[in-house]
Amino acid sequence: MEPNGPPRLIPYRVKGFETELGFWVLNTGRFPQHDELQVTANAARRRELVQVLLLTAGFLVLVAISAASILFVDRARDDSSLVVHTVEVENQIAAVLLELRRAESAGRGYLLTSEPRFLTQHDTALANILGNVRHLRELTLDNPVQTRNSDALQAAVETRLNEFRETIAFAERKDQQGGIAQLRAASAEDTVHRITEISNAMRREEDRLFAARTISADRSQQWASTVTIAGSGLVVALAALSIFLVRRSSRARDDAEAQLRDSNINLEETVATRTTDLREANEEIQRFAYIVSHDLRSPLVNIMGFTSELEELRGDIFKRIASLSHPGTPTALSGDDASVPVLAEQDAKLSEDFNEALGFIKSSIGKMDRLISAILHLTREGRREFQPVPVDLRELIDGIAATVAHQAAEADAQIRVQPLPTIVSDRLALEQIFSNLIDNALKYLRTDVAGDIAVSGRTKLGFAIIEVTDNGRGIDARDHQRIFELFRRAGPQDRPGQGIGLAHVRALVRRLGGTLSVSSELDAGSTFTVTLPVKWALGRQGQTP
Amino acid sequence: MSKPVTIIMIEDDEGHARLIERNIRRSGVNNDIKPFTNGTDAIRYLFGADGSGSVHKDEALLVLLDLNLPDMSGIDILRRVKENAHLKCAPVVVLTTTDDAQEIKRCYDLGCNVYITKPVNYESFANAIRQLGLFFSVIQVPQAET
Numbered sequence: 001m002e003p004n005g006p007p008r009l010i011p012y013r014v015k016g017f018e019t020e021l022g023f024w025v026l027n028t029g030r031f032p033q034h035d036e037l038q039v040t041a042n043a044a045r046r047r048e049l050v051q052v053l054l055l056t057a058g059f060l061v062l063v064a065i066s067a068a069s070i071l072f073v074d075r076a077r078d079d080s081s082l083v084v085h086t087v088e089v090e091n092q093i094a095a096v097l098l099e100l101r102r103a104e105s106a107g108r109g110y111l112l113t114s115e116p117r118f119l120t121q122h123d124t125a126l127a128n129i130l131g132n133v134r135h136l137r138e139l140t141l142d143n144p145v146q147t148r149n150s151d152a153l154q155a156a157v158e159t160r161l162n163e164f165r166e167t168i169a170f171a172e173r174k175d176q177q178g179g180i181a182q183l184r185a186a187s188a189e190d191t192v193h194r195i196t197e198i199s200n201a202m203r204r205e206e207d208r209l210f211a212a213r214t215i216s217a218d219r220s221q222q223w224a225s226t227v228t229i230a231g232s233g234l235v236v237a238l239a240a241l242s243i244f245l246v247r248r249s250s251r252a253r254d255d256a257e258a259q260l261r262d263s264n265i266n267l268e269e270t271v272a273t274r275t276t277d278l279r280e281a282n283e284e285i286q287r288f289a290y291i292v293s294h295d296l297r298s299p300l301v302n303i304m305g306f307t308s309e310l311e312e313l314r315g316d317i318f319k320r321i322a323s324l325s326h327p328g329t330p331t332a333l334s335g336d337d338a339s340v341p342v343l344a345e346q347d348a349k350l351s352e353d354f355n356e357a358l359g360f361i362k363s364s365i366g367k368m369d370r371l372i373s374a375i376l377h378l379t380r381e382g383r384r385e386f387q388p389v390p391v392d393l394r395e396l397i398d399g400i401a402a403t404v405a406h407q408a409a410e411a412d413a414q415i416r417v418q419p420l421p422t423i424v425s426d427r428l429a430l431e432q433i434f435s436n437l438i439d440n441a442l443k444y445l446r447t448d449v450a451g452d453i454a455v456s457g458r459t460k461l462g463f464a465i466i467e468v469t470d471n472g473r474g475i476d477a478r479d480h481q482r483i484f485e486l487f488r489r490a491g492p493q494d495r496p497g498q499g500i501g502l503a504h505v506r507a508l509v510r511r512l513g514g515t516l517s518v519s520s521e522l523d524a525g526s527t528f529t530v531t532l533p534v535k536w537a538l539g540r541q542g543q544t545p
Numbered sequence: 546m547s548k549p550v551t552i553i554m555i556e557d558d559e560g561h562a563r564l565i566e567r568n569i570r571r572s573g574v575n576n577d578i579k580p581f582t583n584g585t586d587a588i589r590y591l592f593g594a595d596g597s598g599s600v601h602k603d604e605a606l607l608v609l610l611d612l613n614l615p616d617m618s619g620i621d622i623l624r625r626v627k628e629n630a631h632l633k634c635a636p637v638v639v640l641t642t643t644d645d646a647q648e649i650k651r652c653y654d655l656g657c658n659v660y661i662t663k664p665v666n667y668e669s670f671a672n673a674i675r676q677l678g679l680f681f682s683v684i685q686v687p688q689a690e691t
Contacts, residue, residue, distance in 0.1 A: 302560030
């Protein structure tokens with residue numbers, strides 16, 4: 001049994017697992033960051049919790065192993081020292097017995113030869129014996145049985161020493177015969193026997209203790225190694241579980257990444273398909289609007305035509321009625337309007353009703369025709385291909401201002417054009433957008449103040465922001481969305497118009513990849529803000545052939 | 546000029562046909578007007594049973610053509626008339642509701658002589674037809690080539 005074996009072995013093993021755990025901690029710390037990116041937050045949180053629990057469990061097991069190891073190592077050390085102690089006691093007993101033999105034989109040698117060499121040996125042995133016996137007694141102080149035994153041994157040894165002294169005394173008197181007789185007489189049989197018995201008893205006791213202590217030391221060692229092996233196994237299991245979890249979540253992350261990549265690719269395809277679908281749907285609507293409005297026109301021509309024919313007929317009919325009711329006045333049915341026939345009061349009323357009915361029919365047809373024309377115009381605009389070219393907005397709007405200069409002068413209004421950016425876009429569409437906005441501004445000015453229309457612009461993040469501001473009658477906040485709808489108008493309806501301009505402008509701005517918005521208050525003027533990409537390219541959104 | 550000009554009116558809308566005829570008459574044109582309400586009948590008349598158009602040799606024809614027909618596009622009739630050896634000299638007046646610039650250009654490319662958009666406003670419509678009638682009364686129409 002090596003007393004120093006276990007204390008070295010256990011900390012070394014524990015340290016080994018600390019390294020294992022260190023690796024594990026590193027992974028645990030890194031993994032939730034990836035996890036949070038890919039997996040749902042709940043799953044990530046749960047997994048993180050599991051990781052923390054595993055980590056804590058691992059630490060607890062390690063602490064337990066360390067504590068148990070220290071405990072068992074201490075116990076093993078105690079056991080070992082007790083074993084050593086037993087061996088020491090046995091050694092001491094042997095030493096006492098050996099010195100006794102040496103003293104005895106040296107004494108006998110001196111008696112026989114009277115050589116002082118033997119006397120010196122005898123004296124040295126005697127001096128050692130007492131020291132040894134005392135030491136033995138000190139060693140056995142912890143055990144009352146052995147203390148009693150060593151006391152008895154001491155007594156026996158002292159008796160024996162007295163016998164030695166007597167023998168030496170005979171030798172010094174040169175009474176060799178007396179000495180031998182004394183040796184024979186006393187023969188020290190009793191004392192020697194006693195010493196042997198006592199030392200044997202002590203040896204037996206120490207043997208018993210040795211066996212018991214060895215078993216105890218073995219048990220401590222066994223416990224220590226069992227605890228270490230079990231704890232190590234547990235740590236290994238936790239580490240394996242942790243590695244498994246890390247592997248699993250990294251696999252989940254890889255899967256999610258692959259899925260993300262796939263869905264990115266799919267997304268582009270989906271967007272392309274949807275765009276095509278939308279474009280087709282838009283074309284379908286355009287065609288539909290065109291055909292419908294076109295075909296509506298045909299019957300309208302008939303309605304209008306025959307209404308006009310009826311109007312012609314009306315003249316003839318009432319002339320005829322007049323001639324019938326006044327047979328005296330000859331009236332030719334030539335349709336000559338110069339000679340208006342004089343009608344009876346009742347007939348005049350009939351004629352008025354007739355005119356009124358015809359008037360409503362004709363004005364309604366006129367309105368319907370204008371609406372249909374507007375739709376046709378819009379669909380035709382919608383079908384026009386846009387051509388992106390560089391356009392100096394300042395120059396373009398100056399041109400528009402010049403064409404409406406006459407109207408502006410009539411309305412007592414000024415148009416101020418501030419520096420504007422140059423953008424790449426469709427020139428005709430831009431002209432329509434800004435001439436509509438400026439026309440509107442001129443159309444809905446207030447009559448009590450001089451009109452002031454300002455066009456200003458700036459660029460921001462690849463977009464040109466152009467504002468058309470007026471000090472006109474303004475638009476109620478309720479109508480801010482309505483004004484952009486087709487055939488919808490806001491405010492007093494005292495100006496001609498179909499409610500098409502802004503709908504058209506918004507459609508154009510959208511096709512050019514921009515936005516149109518209004519901010520306005522009643523009686524406080526309006527600001528229309530057009531946001532257009534500085535560099536519009538064909539094939540982006542809004543390309544509706 | 547042995548025979549007077551015959552006006553072939555291909556117009557699916559009978560109301561329109563009536564209004565056109567009335568206004569042509571009002572302008573003082575008294576030529577025969579042969580109305581057709583669909584493309585098939587008109588083609589059969591124009592090109593005859595053998596499809597060669599030779600039935601109309603020695604005749605002077607003027608075609609009034611609507612583009613929106615129920616059974617075919619007026620443009621097809623225009624193309625066939627202008628490709629036919631006997632009929633290609635006959636003046637073709639396209640009279641339709643379409644005022645699409647591309648459509649107009651296409652008709653002239655195919656050899657149409659006059660293109661008139663039917664205005665919904667009846668005064669304009671009547672005016673246009675009467676002026677067309679005046680135009681008919683002054684133009685020289687060649688006989689179909691033999």
